[in-house]
Each structure stands twice: as structure tokens, then as C-alpha cells.
Amino acid sequence: MVDVAVIGVGQTRYGMFPERTLKDLFHEAAINALNDVDKGLDPQDVEEAFIGTLSTGGAQLGNFAPLMMEAAGMIGASARHIENACASSGFAMRDAVAAIASGRTNIAVAGGIEKMSDLPREKNRLWLGISGDVEWERLAGTNFAGIYAMMARRHMHEFGTEKKHITMAAVKNRNNALANPKAQFRAALEFDRAMKAPNLASPLTFSDACGITDGASMVILCRADMAKNFTDQPVLVVGSGGASDYVAIHDRPSMTTLEGTKRAAKQAYSMAGITADDIDFAEVHDCFAIAELLAYEDLGFCEKGDAGKYIESGATARDGKRPVNNSGGLIAKGHPIGSTGTGQICEVVNQLRGRADTAERQLQNVGYGLTQNVGGSGAAVAVHVLKAVE
Amino acid sequence: MVDVAVIGVGQTRYGMFPERTLKDLFHEAAINALNDVDKGLDPQDVEEAFIGTLSTGGAQLGNFAPLMMEAAGMIGASARHIENACASSGFAMRDAVAAIASGRTNIAVAGGIEKMSDLPREKNRLWLGISGDVEWERLAGTNFAGIYAMMARRHMHEFGTEKKHITMAAVKNRNNALANPKAQFRAALEFDRAMKAPNLASPLTFSDACGITDGASMVILCRADMAKNFTDQPVLVVGSGGASDYVAIHDRPSMTTLEGTKRAAKQAYSMAGITADDIDFAEVHDCFAIAELLAYEDLGFCEKGDAGKYIESGATARDGKRPVNNSGGLIAKGHPIGSTGTGQICEVVNQLRGRADTAERQLQNVGYGLTQNVGGSGAAVAVHVLKAVE
Amino acid sequence: MTSYVSLPMYGANIDERMRLIAGKCKSCGQLAYPQRPVCTKCGGDQFDDTPLSGNGTLYTYSVVAGNGAPSEFDDEQTMTGDVLCGVVELKEGPRVMVRLADVDPEQLHIGMKLRAVIRRLYDQEGFLRYGTKFEPVGS
């Protein structure tokens, strides 16, 4: 297997940009990624492209990837659109890695994009109402928040987790985003106020959820043995894992574990030759705050059922032993669905290269960084482990 | 690079099945593929899955692949949905090949599915009206047929191709389908009657076009060095190529060449160490009959501009020197969008193994078979070359 | 119409949903509800139709706040505000996500006894859609 390195990353700011187009956003992400390749890269040298999107609103239903390639100035590349709900670009990353690892491709890009502000709120609910099994979950009248809420309720019931533990993750991430100029929500959130937020889908409140976001991101990868031609600071993709699970949570043996996360993490750790203990920091999929708690357990950062205590200990704060969602996470950095997975990679790569956009949020002495990107309520999960080259 | 082999293929019959569900169709394709693995395969041993669909109608917008994996009894596999318009499963095939070639995956599946009969005709036009650049082509009032019609008109203008040459491809394919029990349209079409068919989008008539189709297909792949554990008749994937192009035909330097086909074919031939002359038979993307003529030229089966003469010579008939669309092609076998690419692979694998469903259409002495799968009007093209193991 | 339950999809499994018809695996006896093409226990794909009793207990639940449910429930949410949903664990074993009916949100608790009733869901495309909801036993 050919080793794979990241040589450049770029993303737009995340936010609501109703006046911008899909092409415009993707172009900006591409330019930022190309500019991040220190010694330069001709966009025409990109051979393969994997573009994640859910394509909210369906403006461009077919051939989405070739259209984005035009916007990126990479016409001709072997390009396809990857969909796995909110994990679309986590899988785009995984498949870009495989293309290079196979030896057939020298340079590939993984990208992601979503434009959610084009649609009126009502239509966004039509599109986003269900990310699980349409027939059963939608007819039950639940939305996406309700699904995670039911998982949260079980976690509280089975392990004594309290609402405050869930909200702690949201508050940590909102406050982390204050130092991230790319983040969508940059307003401090106090714990006491967050605990009093109105109900979204009980036990979750509006404070515990991500919003509606536009944004795009791109990761440029190449054979590790070519990386020094492009940058003195490549980052190695040492682990990649992917897994699926029952789409509907009612079919799963447990509602407090994402088996997809466990399986994907196991693959990624095994490929990297490490264990969870070796992970220094992580960007995990906190679409709802409970999801971050589940990630702690399923990634092996703490024991099953202990996520409440773990976040309460401060271990995952910016100054903790293993910072999680130092970027602000989906809750505060933003969750432009298709962009989230490669956006997480951007963050981890920047941290490993010492290129965080503000000194305040640059992590020190980090070796291994992890990303966890979840589709739907756990139907698909991609996990990656990255490491700076000494 | 690890060599890759096909060890089993399966597809549903193509047709209109309004009473069947997506899950039901995909399950049938999976069962047929699993049953085609001569020495058996536990579905739980499938590690990765690449599922092509345009997802007409949007019934299941997100996490399409994990849902299909449940229907196939392959829960847990690393599964994602690949979209590239009508080339969705051609790229699913390409990415399944890469996953195995990289060494990370031993057994993978590439599949495809479309359920087009769920929607009233009006909504199908909403979905299918445009496969190119939505903003410009759709506002111009053209449909998909109109785009290919404009390419046909230029081909006639530049090379003296006649309407009869276009219709010859349609007539050949319709009549080829008579012997294919899996085909959607199995009624003989006479050339004289076809020439008098009503206008669809001039110069194309209703005889020159594919219809609306439901169907699913699956290809099971594994490391070539493991293939004999599963079958005594594996088929090697010796070439794979993929490329994109300008989405809108007005942006392309030529409207009579699909640069994507040329680039993808070049990659596939180079990887296989062969030239176009070595291809014994092919399944090409004849969504409209003109597309088959373009494919002859762009794949190198004849010189640029000579496609009319080439089909008139009978070279691509079932009993010709290089049969093309012996299955009936998209025009007569059917074109369930997302299923078409892997459906073509099914056909080529069956022919190479001597397992055509009827003796009448079993080709003799065939070594190399090719598939060409086109997204939109050429924005994405996947080409594969397969070869039986002696 | 984007992601929604189309009439063909609504109609295809209406019997299974309204009458709670599970599939009983012919090979191993495992019950599948909702039904699925392949048995998750043994991989078999032949099933016998088996009606379930409609009795069960509440496994988990959520009160989805106003305007949160899919937009086809808008009319209802305008009238009632919240939508109550949960997962019921049926007496025979399978769990399924359902609408909860005729219950005060304050009254909801994991483990409470429920039973199936057929109720109106919503109007769409000119058709009134009915479905199975679950209500507390004794209510």
C-alpha cells in the first residue's frame, strides 16, 4: 500500500451566505487549498476528485462533481460525488486515500460543500427532516434532533448521564469557536443560560444543536514519497476506517453506542498501529451535543457510560489532556453537511502543522489527530488518524 | 497495485416495476450476485460497498448506501453512495477496484440501482429534465434528448453522418434485446418503421432514445490472488479509466467528441497494456443512439467522423467483428440510471465466462470486453476493460 | 418533492404498518419488524407473515418542539405545538419508532405500557394518510 500525505488544505468561512453560489464557495475552498501547498501545485495535475455533498435543495442533481471541478479549475480529473448524509466528505477523504494508496493516482483531492441557505426553512425541513430510514422515522413524526434526543434519553436512563453533561459539550464548543475566525457562531455561551434554553426535542434544547450552514472545504493529497516536492510540512494519513450500521436506530441492538464509530475507529487505529490512548486531539461529529459524548465512548477515549464524568473532568477542553472540537465543532464552527468531514481534516492538518489561524487556539505538542464524521444517526461513520512528519 | 477480479455478478430484470421497492430490487440483485459466486460467499465478509444511484424522486436522500446494505444483508460494510448522473455505478465500479487494489480491502461490491417508476411523468421530467448545467441548459428549455440532438446535428454537419446511421444503432440494439430475458424492451424494431418514428428532439426520434426503467445490479470483487477460493472462472479487471469534462456542451471545444471518453479509454487501455484494436466486444452508453456512434470514435473503434460508415459495415452487430451492445444496450436492455454501469459489467462478465442467459446471444472467442458509462452528456465517463482468466 | 414519503412508498407496506405484520424467518424463527429482506440473525430471506399483538413498552422518547417535525405535520403542529415520538419495544421483541397518541408529555416515562391504535397522520397530495400510533394502556 502506497503511503498517503496531505499537502494542502483550505476551507471557506462557515456561515449563512445566501448571496453566494455553490460554484463560488467551492472555488474559494479550492483556491485556499492550492495556496496552502507551499511549493505550488498546478490544478491540472489533480488526477482524481471525491466531492462530498448531500446537495440540499437539489439544484444540481446530477454530475455534481464535474461541475465543482470546473469551479475549482480542475477540468478533466476523474471526479465523482460521494453521498453519505453528514459523513459525505469523510468518505470522500477515505476514497481519495484509497485512490492514491492503490498506486493508480499520484495526486487527488477530497472536498465537500453544502449550500443550505438557498431554501426557505420549510423546504430545509423537507430535505433535512429525516436522515434515517425515511419510511419509518418520517411517518413517526420525528426530526433528526428527535432521533438523537431518543439516544440521549437512553444514555441518561442506562448510565445516569445528566442533561448538564450534554450541555457541557455544547458550551465548551461554543466557547472554543470564539477564537476561530472560520466559525459560524462566535458568541460566548454561558452554561447557566444554556441550561435554560427552550426545548428542541427533549431532552435536547436549542443550545445543544448545530444550525443551518453554508460552506466548502478541500484537502489535497498525494503519494507520501512525492510530498516533499510540494511542502516541507506534509501530514501523513496513517489511519482510515469506514463502517455502516442499521439506518434506523430502532433496529440497533443498542441505542447508546454507534457500532459504526467503534468499527471505523478499530480499523483506523489498527492501520496506524496505535490505540485510542495515543490520540492527542480530535474533531468529532457533534451535530447534537449528545453525539460528542457518544463519540468519547465509542472512540475509546473513556469507558462505556462514563462520557458524562469524562467531559466534567475537563479532559476534552482546549487546555485539557485531549482537546476535542477545539475548532468549535459542528455546533459552533458550523455544519455545512457535505463539507463537514473534509473541514475536520483541514482543522487537524492545520493544528499538526502549527498553522492554527490564531495563536490562542494552536495546540502544543500534538502528534496524532483524529477525525470522526457521522452520517445520519450513525448509519455511516468515517474515522481518520493523521500525523505530522517529523 | 493488487490485481482485482470479479467473482460474481447479478442483476434484476430491467423494466417498470411500480409495485416493487428500492430495497426489494437491490436485494434481488445482491442475491443473484451472491448466488453467482460458485463456491459461495458469506455476505458479512463484504468489507466495502460502492452504490451508484441518482436517487430519482429523492425518497431516500441521505445514507442511501447503508440502507441498501441492509437490503443486501451486508450490514456493517464501509458503504457509500456514488453519484455521477448516468455514470454513477461506472464510478462505483472504479472505486471498488481502487479499494481492493490499495490492499486495504479483500472483498468489495459495486452496485447500482434506480427506481424511476415511482414518479408521475411530470416529476420525472423535473428530475431528469437536465443532466447538464442546470442554470444554463434548463433555462434554455432543452431536455436531455435536446442536448444529444444538438451533438447529433453537429456530427451530421461536420462529417456527413446521416439520420439513418443514428437509427441503425437503435435498431441493432432493439433487435439484440430480443434474446435477452433481462431486457426491458423485447419487441422487434424494423428499420423502415424506426425511420418514421415521431420527433423527440430533432434530429432524434422516439426510436432513438431509451425509456424510463427500474432495476438494480451488483458486482462482487476480490483480490485476484484470492479469487480461486470463490470461483474457477474469475474475470480480471485489467483496465479502469475515469475522467470528467465541462458539464455544459456549449463550453466544450468540440460537440462531436466526448473528451471524457477519450481520456478514460486511454487510461484503461494503458493500464491493460492494450489498444482499442484488442477489444473484442463492448457495452457502450447509448442513452440516445447518437451516443453509440460517438463512442465508436472516442473509444478508437473507428476514425473520427467515420462512425456512420462503421455501423453501416455491420462491424458492431452480434455477428460482426466487434459486437457492441449485444445486450440491447441502454436503448433496449433499459437504463435504470444508477444501475447502468454495473449492469454493463454484469453483461461483460457473463459473456467472458460463457454464461450468457441464452445460447443465441453468447459471443464466441472473446478475450477482452469493454464497458463505457457516461454521466450526463459527457461530464463524467468511466471505462473498464475486463478479461477472462485462462 | 425531495425527501418525503411518496404515495407508492406509503402504499407499498401499508398492511405491515397498519396491521403490525412482522416477518418470521423460516430458517431461525427470528421476528423482523419492520420487515426487511434479509434476516439479521441467520441471513435467511424467506419469512412468514406474523401479526404482532400491538402491546409493548416505551423504550425511549422525545417531545419534538413546535415546527420541528417534518413539514407534512405542520397543520398538526400549528394546532398542538409539540409532537410526541418514541420507540416502542413490542411484547414479541422488535422495537419500532412510532408516534405517541393521547398522552400528556409529563406522563411519559421509559417502561410505560403502550398499545397500538390507528390514527390519522396528515394530508398530503390530496390524500389523508393514516398510520399506527401508540397510546398508554388504560388511557
Next chain:
Amino acid sequence: MTSYVSLPMYGANIDERMRLIAGKCKSCGQLAYPQRPVCTKCGGDQFDDTPLSGNGTLYTYSVVAGNGAPSEFDDEQTMTGDVLCGVVELKEGPRVMVRLADVDPEQLHIGMKLRAVIRRLYDQEGFLRYGTKFEPVGS
């Protein structure tokens, strides 16, 4: 609403479409119409707005038969039957796909001279959409 031209998409580039504003690459002078973020000749991404004359010739065309056009054109097709579309090669070089107006289908031929006119396209979501069509010079 599936694949369609949304109002934001319709509005975002309306100036470019109605007034035929091309982008002229600041690095190499290449004209891009329709505009695009990256110059296909040199890779530059800075452009100056340059209005085109609206004169050109017919490069290729098709008569799309009744009920073939996207469904937003249904009202028109009910009245007129066929929809005439083509690619115009503009005097300044770029080609673009357009609606053809005020022309007999029998009269269409590659190379015929055309000029831009603003015409009604269709109604959708309560808004009348206008766009640029091309008609024969002298008609």
C-alpha cells in the same frame, strides 16, 4: 423541489444572463461566457465585466417535441407544441445554449445569423421569469 432553477439561482446571475456580461480574464484576455470562476486558458481567477454585442450565428439546434422540455415550460408547450433551442456562437467567440424565438423550425440552419432579445420564459413560484432568447436577424 428537486432539480430546478431556484429563485436565488435565477437571481444570482441575472445581470450576466440578461445583459450578456462576459468575464474577460485579467491575465490573458480570454472571454468567459457563461462566466466561470477560473479561466480555462490560463487558470486566472480575476475577470473584468465585458458586455457582449448579442450578435452571433447558430452553431447547432434542436426542435424539442411537445412535453419534452422541463416541466416549467408546460404552459408554453401546451400552446406552442415544440420548443426551439440551440447553441449560439457569439461574434466575440463564446458559445452558449439558448432558447430560439420568432423563428419557423423549417427555417433553422447552422450558420444563420442571430441576435439577443429579452423575452418571457415561464412562471414559477409566483414569479414571471424573463430571460435572453435569440432570434434571426431581420425577423
